[in-house]
Amino acid sequence: MSPDDRRYTREHEWAKLDDADSRLVSVGITAFAQDELGDIVYFDLPTPGDSVSYMVKMGEVESVKAVSDLFSPVTGQIEAVNDELVDHPELVNDDPFEAGWIMKVVLADIAELETLMSAAEYDEYIGSN
């Protein structure tokens, strides 16, 4: 079961509202995604200050199996990235929903979150996939 305190995309990213006033969300990839990828060995992270757009590439993740694009689940401006992942990409394998967050974004429009899948919808999506 995916945590129901956040929203999900078909590309297996999650976005969690940290603070409604400042429209700040954390972004990461799901447990399902890290399991599919296998051991993650490298992240190409975005740069704080850059803009990101919904479903536009924000970075890359490399595992022992393959290199994959990371897509931003939201539109806004990057407030911070998780520098820990540079030396410890395995954090995303170990704890994808908490310690393995990838970036924090200030949303352009907080209503965008509502357009993403709920945990129940996402679980059904990966179940039927």
Added chain:
Amino acid sequence: MLKGGSRDTGRLLMERSVPGRMGVVTPPLDVPQQPMPDASLLRDDLGLPEVSEPEVVQYFTALSQLNFSIDTQFYPLGSCTMKYNPKVNDEMAFLPGFAAIHPLQPEEQSQGALELLYRLQEFLGKITGMAGVSLATLAGAHGELAGVLMMRAYHHAQGDTGRTKMAIPDSAHGTNPASAAMAGFDVVSLASDKDGNVDLEALHELAGPDLAGVMITLPSTLGLFDQNIVEVCRIVHEAGGLVYGDGANMNALLGRTKLGDLGFDVIHLNLHKTFSTPHGGGGPGAGPVCCAPILARYLAAPVVTATDFNGNGSGSTYSLSTPEQSIGKMSGYHGNFGVLVRAYTYIRTLGDAGIKSISGNAVLNANYLLQALKDIYYLPYDRTCMHEVVLSADWQRARGVSGLDVAKRLLDYGFHAPTMYFPLIVHEALMIEPTEAENRDTLDAFIQALRDINQESFDDPDFVHHAPHTTTVSRLDEAGAARHPDLRWRPEA
């Protein structure tokens, strides 16, 4: 204690160094002694190991015996065509007339070598149905880069600079998008349909004035012949684009289908796969580019031209030339000449009928494996395959045994692992390419091994998960090695 003494492979050469041991005796100085360069230019002492000649030979021989190789084990590495490399190829390449000439020797002194290159160009042109051939590129990916640069040069020569997109199927080998990106194109992914062919609707959407072309692998990396291929070429051409063909899988088509006849504009071949030259650590590659007449003027230099070529070669003279609007040189001299001699030898040895039997047997062998295994390994595209079969370990994974585990366990059975987790669109992919060089005994033993491993996935999944058990080293920490690469030996502090 060191197992096997100096033949033990567990210690690096650097760690064997004993002060005063020597591997070479330097001859007496026979030129005037020169002053040493300024010592401040030296960053460090060059810590060369002090070892004797027998020790070096024993060490490297022992290492080489740990290797899997095509002459020692079945090597069904999908997409890599690890076929037998006939020894006569090497014999020809070692002939002093080929091996001892220098690339800068005047043309009139290297007419034989140039004739061989010319004839190889002609053969490859005939095999692919394409008019222009350049042998100058040194690998598949290198040929791809040359080919897409030619496509760009063509569009620019028409004054058409708005074609920035290159469409590439989602099943493609990673070198395809890398080559297109390197040539300055924006890569867009082209979906496959449910049968594994290019999705024509998706292609229609991409085919517009900004499409430079598509890069198609035929047969695809799913081991399938794209049944839409003629339509794909038509749609792209109608939109003003060009069709690139990744010919790395030509083993499946030799002597039967010509990419030129299907509508491809420019392709590369991997001589180091299809034409039996050693690769995968065993030798350098060659990725010649073949193209339709409209692109020949852009070919990489040099190409070999002949005057008065009359078939038997007598009375002809050969020279190196640069095509009119060549994309330029892609390598120092004339390509990897030794590889080209081997490929030429292979073609001459086989002749027309032999060439055709390669594709027949390659496809037969792959389908033999497909039929014998599809009841226990999931077959995502249930169609007749070409030179390779892509299975999935999805059913085994449900029991706790992944594709990686199956591949590792095969090592215990004495087989090289197949390609895993590629193409990316197949979950738990096991990509198996037996090649035509293997006989039925080997294929049957391999089938039995995969059936046994499947049984183990029921009986003792954990045992498979920790394979291999009989090799010199067992499961390596691949993730650790990629996360924290330790590539350089350093003396202990």
